[in-house]
Amino acid sequence: MAEHPIQGLMGVTIDKIREMVDTSTIIGDPIRVDAATTIIPVSRVTFGFASGGSDVAPKSEKQMFGGGTGAGVSVTPVAFLVISGGNVRTVQLIEKVTAVDNAIAALPDLVDKITAMVKKDKVEEAASEHKE
Secondary structure, eight states: OOOOHHHHHHHHHHHHHHHHOSHHHHBOOOEEOSSSEEEEEEEEEEEEEEEEEEEEOOSSSSOEEEEEEEEEEEEEEEEEEEEETTEEEEEEOOSOOOHHHHHHHHHHHHHHHHHHHHHHHHHHHHHHHHHO
8 A cells, every 4th residue: 555645745854854853953962161060951842743634636637645744843942951069950941840840950969969879878888898
């Protein structure tokens, strides 16, 4: 069975969306400010897609088809991860706070707390070894 014309329209549209939206669109390329500081942009990507078509009743033996597809993409910068001196912090650019935004903002603090706990455990372990 031959491919229906709408399949071709949808295929081209989806391929174009894939070209525009990939992981480097969401987590941007690191920007080196100096030897100790790196900034990584974080963006929110939203997109919509629609397609439709109709077979037109032929007045002749030629099959007729009318259709179209469309898509829209929005890329909004939402934050920057700033890595400096072994510390990570988030600089948010938007005021609208969602659960995802809160999770992104909390990550640097969580990493710092876990690192401090691991260091504390190592220091206590080393101190107990010296007492024995």
